[in-house]
Amino acid sequence: MINKKVFQLIENISALFSLKVIDLGLSLWLIPYLILKIGLHNYGVYALAMSLVWFFVNVLNYGFNLSTVRELAKHKNDQIKVNLIFNEVLSVKLFLFVLLFVLFLAISLVIPKFSEHFHLYFFASLLLLGDLFSLRWFFMGIEKMKFITLIHLSATVIFTGLVLKYVVVPSDYRVIPLYEAIGLLISAVFSFAWVVKKYKIQIKLIPCKAVLNYLKVHFHSFINLLLPSTSGMLIVLLSGMLAGPSLVGLTQIGVKFTAAFTTLNTILTNAFFPWVNRNKAIELKTRKILNSLGLFVSISMFFLGEFLTITWLNFESELMMQNMVRIVKILSPIPFLAALVSSYGVNGLLTQYKDKLFGRITLISTFSMLITAIVLVPLYPIIGAAVSFLSARVVYSGLSWCFFKVNS
Known part of the structure; x- marks a missing residue:
């Protein structure tokens, strides 16, 4: 069996x-x-x-x-x-x-x-x-x-x-x-x-x-899934409303590039989630796997980001390429931060049915991204969106870890 x-x-x-x-x-x-x-x-x-x-x-x-x-x-x-x-x-x-x-x-x-x-x-x-x-x-x-x-x-x-x-x-x-x-x-x-x-x-x-009634009962699950999965879309939207189309393109490319490096974490999170819900004994093992891989991927993204970006894209402007590389470097910690959220939030708090608590954490992190984006994007159109996106993930992973430890 x-x-x-x-x-x-x-x-x-x-x-x-x-x-x-x-x-x-x-x-x-x-x-x-x-x-x-x-x-x-x-x-x-x-x-x-x-x-x-x-x-x-x-x-x-x-x-x-x-x-x-x-x-x-x-x-x-x-x-x-x-x-x-x-x-x-x-x-x-x-x-x-x-x-x-x-x-x-x-x-x-x-x-x-x-x-x-x-x-x-x-x-x-x-x-x-x-x-x-x-x-x-x-x-x-x-x-x-x-x-x-x-x-x-x-x-x-x-x-x-x-x-x-x-x-x-x-x-x-x-x-x-x-x-x-x-x-x-x-x-x-x-x-x-x-x-x-x-x-x-x-x-x-x-x-x-x-x-x-279903919408009301499952509202916190909705928030827990919506905001993390759409944070990249939201930052692209904010970049589009506050900056020009070309800069929107750079932001979206940066988000997609980061998603590529977060792929393994997303796969393991989705595969582990039903299993951990049935067998809490494997929770610690899955957490070690997610966190170790997340750290390795973030380090790889930081050091390989420039080479991969230059190899992958072909901008007419050298300055545009340099800006793209800067964005990738800024976003490189996100795979590790995503792993922390998966470990202590999705496969942690949610398996303990702390949907309401995790929903509040999600709302706080998203709100922090919106505020920082509104402030930073007009001041720093090129990197403002990337910094906002990163700051939200820091808040999200940090709060997930803290509240998991409190409730364990």
């Missing part, structure tokens, strides 16, 4: 690792390609729109990757319970989709910086429709994460193929989100239909009153 569980854990880690390699590999490869085709300015405009829509997408995933995964992992062999959880999530997502889709379009029309690129934002809004059918939370809960990889791979291949074929001139930046939405929608709808048939799900939406 133990060997079977270990094998399943290794399988899930391998699946998530493959997913991240595919996602980051194509994403990082597409960045210099898009900059070449549409220019750094238009890339910054596109990056701003995507940061906004992905924030909305994360709101649509109302903490399901934490609260629902935790419940589904415990009841995955109970058909009645699985059916109930599936319909709860579907009902909540449908309710939120209607609200968020209307709100996103309204914001796109009202705010001048967005409305002047309304076609771009309209196409971006279609990603909400695609994510409505996403079942990432379901496959994480039943610990069949290889399906996440297969689904994401199909979406990414479709998106990449469309970009390579149709994005050829600077004005094509407006349709890039449309191609991403097409890939997501095709893969998500197909997987949704397959799961309903395979697991004999009987779709029956819950009443609106029950949806509102």
